[in-house]
Amino acid sequence: MKIPKTYIKTILVSLLLSSFTSFSPVYSANKIQAALLSVADNKASGVYVRQRFLQLMNKPFTAPNKKKALIIGDSHAQDFLNAVLENNYLQSYQIRTRYIPTRCQIYAGETLPRFIKPRDRAFCQKADSLYQARSQIAEADLIILAANWKEWSAKEIAHTLKQLKLKPQQKVFVIGRKSFGKVSIRNYLRMPEKTLRDLRNKVDAHQVKINTIMKNTLNPATFIDQQQLVCGAADSCPVFTKDLKLISFDGGHLTKEGARHVGKILFRSSSLSKIRQ
Numbered sequence: 001m002k003i004p005k006t007y008i009k010t011i012l013v014s015l016l017l018s019s020f021t022s023f024s025p026v027y028s029a030n031k032i033q034a035a036l037l038s039v040a041d042n043k044a045s046g047v048y049v050r051q052r053f054l055q056l057m058n059k060p061f062t063a064p065n066k067k068k069a070l071i072i073g074d075s076h077a078q079d080f081l082n083a084v085l086e087n088n089y090l091q092s093y094q095i096r097t098r099y100i101p102t103r104c105q106i107y108a109g110e111t112l113p114r115f116i117k118p119r120d121r122a123f124c125q126k127a128d129s130l131y132q133a134r135s136q137i138a139e140a141d142l143i144i145l146a147a148n149w150k151e152w153s154a155k156e157i158a159h160t161l162k163q164l165k166l167k168p169q170q171k172v173f174v175i176g177r178k179s180f181g182k183v184s185i186r187n188y189l190r191m192p193e194k195t196l197r198d199l200r201n202k203v204d205a206h207q208v209k210i211n212t213i214m215k216n217t218l219n220p221a222t223f224i225d226q227q228q229l230v231c232g233a234a235d236s237c238p239v240f241t242k243d244l245k246l247i248s249f250d251g252g253h254l255t256k257e258g259a260r261h262v263g264k265i266l267f268r269s270s271s272l273s274k275i276r277q
Contacts, residue, residue, distance in 0.1 A: 032193065033189050040185045045250070049078050066094040067094070070142070078253075083266060089263065091277055093141070102147065106145050109156065109159060111131065113152075130163075142275060143166070144172075144175065151210055151213065154211075154214045158218060173271070175226055176211045176215070179227065180203070181236070188239070196244055200236040202236050203236060205235075222271075229269050229270060247261060
């Protein structure tokens with residue numbers, strides 16, 4: 001008996017679909033593992049964090065018809081810039097950056113704060129500072145301060161802002177600390193999707209303490225508590241986005257997908273929404 005060609009074709013398509021369905025979880029798992037491995041190299045991921053910030057660092061404002069935005073801080077300011085750029089925010093602004101190392105902290109007042117550790121004093125004397133950036137700060141329409149804040153600089157933040165002597169028309173935002181806990185990509189490679197999706201890491205207790213100091217000190221429209229906004233809890237934070245993209249490659253700094261994810265949250269769920277464009 002001759003079997004119709006249409007029947008054979010139907011059987012073959014059914015088998016093919018069945019085969020694809022049975023292997024799709026493996027394919028999905030392989031995609032997740034490949035994405036994890038692509039950010040496992042901390043050196044390469046660190047280059048991503050710094051690269052665009054360094055390209056804009058200490059450059060003068062040159063576009064007379066655009067508003068001026070100045071992002072100041074350490075590697076957490078670099079993360080913030082990436083969160084802006086990955087989402088095409090602040091397009092109406094000419095963006096420039098200034099780097100103030102974590103060891104020196106963002107602070108305006110004494111030339112060299114007494115809080116800086118003795119071993120860092122010589123280094124910080126040569127580093128950039130708000131004092132050195134004062135003329136560019138005066139030019140800016142928007143000033144963003146973002147850092148891995150220490151307790152002493154958090155306590156001094158209101159004094160720091162006062163010392164900047166900003167004009168009423170200038171906008172300033174202070175971005176709080178962030179932490180995603182201890183990241184272990186090697187362990188994640190062996191975990192099923194459901195575990196990864198629900199995975200949360202504990203964060204350091206002083207993380208909450210420092211953000212609370214800043215929250216209690218600053219105007220709610222000025223302070224952006226990104227730890228609360230991104231993590232939704234005081235003591236833990238998700239490791240992956242809903243579509244299983246790793247947020248941070250080292251627990252403190254953002255992957256490209258993490259920058260896109262964090263940027264959307266910050267600019268949609270805080271007073272930053274008013275300046276998104």
